[in-house]
Amino acid sequence: MWRSFLSFLRDPFAAVGASIYAVIVVVALLADRLAPYEPKAILKVGARVARYLPITSANWLGTTASGRDVLSQLIYGTRSALAVGLTAALAVVAIGTLLGLLSGYLGGWVDRVVSWFADIVLGLPFLPFMLVLAALTQPGTGVVIFSVATLLWPNTARVIRAQVLSLRERAWVEAARVTGCSTPRIMFVHILPQVLPLAALYGSVAIGWAILAEASASFLGFGDPNTISWGVMLQEAYANQALSRGAWTWFAPPGAAIMAMVLAGFLISRGSEKLLFPKLADG
Amino acid sequence: MARHLLGRLGHLLLVLWVVSGLTFVLFRLMPGDPTLNFISPTFSEETRAALLKSFGLDRSIWQQYLSWMGNLLQGELGQSFLQGKKVSVLLAEALPNTVILTLVSLCAAYAFGIVAGAFLAFRRGGVVEAMAIPSALATRAAPEFWLGMLLLAALAFQAGWFPTGGALSPGEQPGTIGAMLISRDYWWHLALPALTLMLYLQGLPLLLMRATMLEVLNDEFIVMARMKGLSRWSIVMRHAARNALLPVVTAFALGLGASMGGNVVVETVFAWPGVGRLLVQAVQSADYPLAQGAFLLIAAVLVTMNSLADLAYAALDPRVAIGMKR
């Protein structure tokens, strides 16, 4: 399994995907050194706020309507993207893997209960659920991560379950059982490591969904306005009529950055196209 | 098959029931005073108390639930704070717009995706594939509203070819859905939001069609047919495409349910008066009865479409042994 994971990276698409992630991680780590300005600092020209500055050597992507450096915001946006993406993906993978493992290995009523839960969750529309939750509690990234975690695990669970179903029939699992290994031990020590690469692939797609979810929530006004994220940048640009201004350097880069990061997840998981469409592959 | 159908129906009703129950809980058990969610802030204190009583919010949660469920079954979703109309009436006004937008863009996306996907399955390797696959993935990776913003900027603001929002020009008021459907104005307004959704949606059928085509083309019966000397085209038309279509049809039904919910952002960008925009407006202005109604409607469509997809899959593919399915 691990070997096949590495072989993905030999796939040109997967390699591109992995490099996109690598770049984003490096930028996020070095954000405070790379960014030319504090992302929230209101820049001035004389006594006036430096609104809508064009591209200059001082502001490579110009400034926003409130006089902030676009490039710095874009750079700091990687942190929020990674934070939201990784947290949410980790949660999805953890829940999905655990439930997939339990229902695949134990079968019986556990399987039925998990599948029943999955059906319910699949019956909750994602964006509307997130909006309603944000409206009833407090808008912000917490709601985004919670919604992604609670609504997007069934896909992972189904694939893991299918994988576990085939693994549990293997000779070495049988052998472990005969030698008296406990059920939890077989599940978590023997089988879990075998399905983790698959789970990781799902995680890379989930990162993308989480970032898209955050962007959509922010766009509709339910993000956390005090963070710097690409979604919030797009919302600000839209609200301040960057389109009419023709301020492409403001609204094009954050969207492209989101696209690149989500695409990276798709590319990495493309080793098997079925991964993208588990419900269909799994029937 | 009939038993399976009944089983599915029962399952569908069960899921619908649980989802509605979750909605009930969601809208009532949130932190803070739940009555605030149901009483317009323009009312006075005494009015609030009286309303509390008339809503039954002074009764136990179970009694509340029973009367809520009773109302729901009669299609009674309460009164919108914002618009002072029945929620059911507002939803009925918005639903056709959402259904039309979804169906038009989904059909366009699938027509394009199926043809392009089949084409790509033949043209393996080379520049076309190297370009097409990442582009298809990229349209799916881009935020829908961002695609919409770009199209709006380029085709509506810059070029001026399309209107900038809404479903009808001012003053145009076709009385019925039928009149609306044959109105040129309506389709002109529909073009950009539908194009945005189509761009977003076409990636999935394209990749799916290509993948299953490749699989089917390698199947034994195709190889046999080819050995029999049948022409490439007739193999494709008569055997491969038919088999490859199966998962695509299933995806269509799933997509219909899913994009009803996902339309929320596109409807907002283009001010398209559908259920999604209604939900956003309701949520933004704390019009909870309306938000609850719109949410329930979207969820109901999603659940129903999920079930239909399952049925379609079972009906279309005799190889699927019903008992084996989850």
Add this chain to the structure above:
Amino acid sequence: MMNRLAVAVALAGLGTLPANAQTAGDPIRPLVILAQPQAAAPQEYQAAEMVAEAWKSLGLRVTVRPLPGQQFNQIVWFERQRWDTTTWQMVGRAERSDPDELTYNLFVSANIANGYNLVGLNSPAYDKLAQAQREELDLTKRQGLIHEIQEVINQEQPYGFMVHPKNLVAYNKAVWDESSMVDQAGIGIRNFWTWIALKPKGAQKDVILNSVAPPTNLSPFNIPGAQGSWATELVWDRLMRIGPDGLPRPWAAESVTRPTPTIVDVVLKSGMKWHDGKPVTIEDAVFSLEAPGYADKSPMYRPFVGNIEKVETTGPMSLRITLKRPDAAFLVSSLSKLNLAPKHIWAPIFENLKGKPETAESVMEQPVPIGSGPFKFVSVKLTEQIVLEANPDHWAKPSVNRWIMRIAPNIEATLGALKSGEINFLTDYTGDPELLANLPKSSPNIALSSSLDIGFKFIAYNERRPPFNDVAFRRSISAAIDREALAADAFGGAAVPANSWVSPALAFWAAPGIDKKVPGGTLEAAKKMLKDAGYVLVGDRLHYPAGVKETTPVFQ
């Protein structure tokens, strides 16, 4: 009041000690400025951010917290203990051409619990002057009182006044005859008089205008938001209207006379008809003056009939209103504000509302409401569009055929719609003023009109919550606000600095030069004023004066 005294006593006791870290009180909690989301009001949001920056440089921790529309209203109006500061605005309405409405409502102590006095200012000096100006019928003397009361508020600084906005209205001059626009003082060309005087140039005879927010319910007993009012004032006649000159003039009344300070005699115009064909009678007029006072069924209009002692008919077409107290602004704030509603429709509705929690504000007649005005309703979809058509039977029959208000929150789309001719009157523009100012260059058919508004935008300081109960603190944070920068940058030049609720558009009433008189007036002065009042900077964090504990919870 008690709190302020306590602070004053504490200060007096400690005045001789040097201000240093040892004598500092608790650090001031992180403060929150509430605002509408950026998408809804980008300029106010940016203004709030700039104010937050300024306050941060005083050593305060400040965040701007956007809240979605209804939740924002809910918290600011109904949870008055809860918030620290909030952006807010009072919009310009024709009836506010007389300063009485705002002067009387904004800061009187009677309105602290649930009225307009949302900051909870309790100033006996103000209360006295507010009542005095209302009862003063001599114009020059009343002007003096209005000037004086503005100075009282200047000293109190209950708000951080920001700006008086300019109204930007754009229209398609290929469709509309420019000379038919009527410029109303303090309102601009988007007003009642323009709608009835507008002359089409060619075949397009429909006014198509925009609103970025949906009106609330269209009832003659509801004030349906700024934009909804544009429609309701066309549909429902009023006994008087504010003319383009800013003064009240008879409208549905043939004449209005005031034989004594507490008596108003009204003669109704004859021959008027409701849109359903029934005649407008003197009973309808009496009903319309009395109905807002019935029980608690019209909370918004009730205050405007509060001073009416009784209304009685004195002839087939005449009535007499007796006031409880003399009221200088009665013609403006009551007779020019109350809608004439048909008794045959509304009397049964009020009857039906008895004992029910709903108010007349939320009742909407079906299929469309009935008025007697120069326009009548054709269709109403509150989140889509409102269509009115000219009433050919009205004495002030408009020249246009229809009046169509498109409701779309998306300002980008609206601007595009103006360029493409989908709308021909841009009446509600919350977007970037510079963009609009440049529009006539790229689209030669578009004409732009800009005029100073009666309204104003401000940051309210909640005086229920320390440290805002301390007038020295309020003065300091007000002084720290750079109003010129707000007007130029956040509001894109389409605004002038404010330090009063009376706009310079009302030249007669505005206290001259008040915007330059903010105590202290600069950021540097603000720092010094805080220090003088005993506030202490420890490191970069501002603390209360010695002995003062922070007991107020941070806004959540």
